[in-house]
Amino acid sequence: MESELVLHNDGCHCKKVRWKVQASISAIAWKCNCFDCTMRGNVHFVVQRFELLGDSDQFITTYIF
Structure with missing residues (x-):
């Protein structure tokens, strides 16, 4: 049984990159502990x-650390 899907509209804080995502109402997220993600409070999910x-x-490029 597929869980209920919800639509999210969001983007980068610069507002140049915008997207929409349809995802399960209950998602599994991963908290990264690298410096950038920790500083920004990023949480990731598929x-x-x-x-x-x-x-x-x-406006999308390859990020090089």
Whole structure:
């Protein structure tokens, strides 16, 4: 039985990259302990239905630490 799905609209704080995600109402999340994630309070989870909105793809690059 598939759990109920909810739609989330969000994006980067710069507002150049926007997306929508359809995910289960109860998600399993992982808290990363690297410096950047700890500083920003990032929490990660995997979704099956993810879509970039508008021209967001032109602002995505590979992050190099």
